[in-house]
């Protein structure tokens with residue numbers, strides 16, 4: 001996994017609550033057997049019409065948000081399925097940071113495992129960020145994982161929480177499986193002491 | 198020793214390592230796998246030259262993609278590839294597979310319990326969010342992502358943050374004509390789709406105690422729709438009776454010992470939950486959803502809500518967008534909404550008792566002329582049982598299609614999909630935008646309610662049904 005440290009980008013606003021994994025990537029596109037290539041299907045039904053033409057009104061289709069790495073969105077983002085295709089699609093499309101006031105549990109976990117930093121902020125701060133984008137379409141922020149800060153060039157700054165362990169894994173780009181495999185002795189010991197019925 | 202909840206007992210039993218500030222390392226007793234969320238995990242193993250640590254604790258089936266009509270003729274090349282790849286991976290890594298040709302094949306959450314793989318006290322994971330279903334047996338069961346599937350394959354362990362506990366205490370009798378599905382839908386529509394976020398739910402109370410295992414599975418299945426990590430019900434005599442005699446269940450003395458151990462798996466008196474809510478089952482009315490999230494539901498006596506009646510701006514906007522998508526007008530009586538399709542099946546309601554409920558309602562009736570209705574048994578074994586009982590004849594005579602087992606229309610990954618704007622009464626668990634195909638409109642309800650809707654051509658209060 002690639003390490004994540006610091007990032008500056010325009011923020012893409014998608015102000016809807018309860019965006020589910022089927023909206024993030026419709027089930028008809030889940031049949032690939034690779035991890036890559038899902039970005040083209042991200043938010044497919046919102047991005048494209050029935051003739052597969054881009055819908056100009058949808059925020060991701062606006063030229064200012066092209067290449068943006070930060071998604072600002074409504075509460076309970078990523079609810080629904082446990083399928084990792086949702087974070088794969090987001091990361092393949094280019095999003096490295098997702099900001100919302102609440103995330104669905106499984107999705108939240110899956111993000112870290114795919115090098116995406118999900119940031120939970122209080123609802124009023126999320127709304128404040130949406131407001132800033134309203135005033136200025138190409139609003140940019142810097143996310144610094146080391147310092148756990150989000151800031152803009154005008155002096156706005158908030159501190160966000162992140163689990164210290166997850167933080168370390170992201171900063172170093174560590175692989176979970178490798179870490180667990182180093183505990184082979186403990187796993188063996190456990191297997192020796194516990195009988196699975 | 199301090200009193201503990203059932204969740205804490207199972208959790209403590211499975212901790213391999215616990216360290217301050219890090220997720221715990223949990224041992225996994227049963228890993229269920231299927232064709233959609235595993236190809237990338239096996240690929241990862243191969244690339245890193247890793248093995249499957251415990252093929253004996255891993256069990257595979259194929260369900261999401263499989264055709265329910267001509268099951269060996271998979272026309273979609275990519276679906277076929279996923280299925281072929283699962284065959285190859287199971288062979289290469291020595292994993293037992295209930296493939297298309299197997300009598301054991303079915304939706305992963307239906308066959309686990311059927312085969313006696315799902316047992317009390319186990320930790321069970323699967324790359325599918327409705328793994329919460331298995332919690333009905335007093336197992337700690339939850340869905341995981343593909344990276345975690347790979348992690349469990351390689352290590353038989355999982356890194357997990359310890360969730361909090363939420364008790365939902367339910368008392369009273371469910372009124373005649375209502376079911377476990379109505380109960381759980383009404384809880385979600387009352388409390389929303391995120392009230393369980395960060396929690397494992399334990400369902401307690403006499404209503405749950407009086408339920409059959411299949412009803413308990415329906416309730417636990419939808420815990421994830423409340424945002425919870427898992428749903429749990431302490432095992433009791435009903436559980437033990439269900440388990441006995443199944444293929445992978447312990448036998449003889451081993452079973453007696455196991456049951457003695459399982460009896461300890463109840464929440465101790467005095468143990469505390471992080472949160473508790475109480476529900477009166479006798480107030481439950483048959484439910485139908487009107488929107489694009491399982492929480493957007495109401496009961497059959499109500500009408501489509503007006504977005505203006507919601508409290509917050511966000512809710513108003515969400516409701517108005519949902520009505521727009523669903524093609525509904527505020528104020529329309531739920532009973533007056535006509536439907537095009539009916540889907541009976543899925544891991545929520547694709548078991549034999551569900552099919553019996555449907556048969557009771559449709560016996561002697563015919564499906565409404567403009568409605569296309571589909572019954573998809575949850576497993577080959579459910580299909581066989583239904584046929585032994587002659588239910589298939591009742592369905593076919595009434596004009597239903599009777600299919601092979603699989604997830605089918607529940608997620609629209611195979612050819613069972615709705616056309617744009619088609620409206621479906623469905624016994625599944627998700628009514629998200631596009632879930633059953635592009636611009637598809639899904640209404641969630643119980644099997645009996647779906648059956649009545651199929652006959653009438655619109656939603657109907659099944660409590661007033663004239664059974665023939």
Ligand code: SF4
Nearest residue numbers: 327543544604607608
């Ligand atoms: S029936 Fe539906 S919800 Fe259940 S496992 Fe299959 S796709 Fe998932």
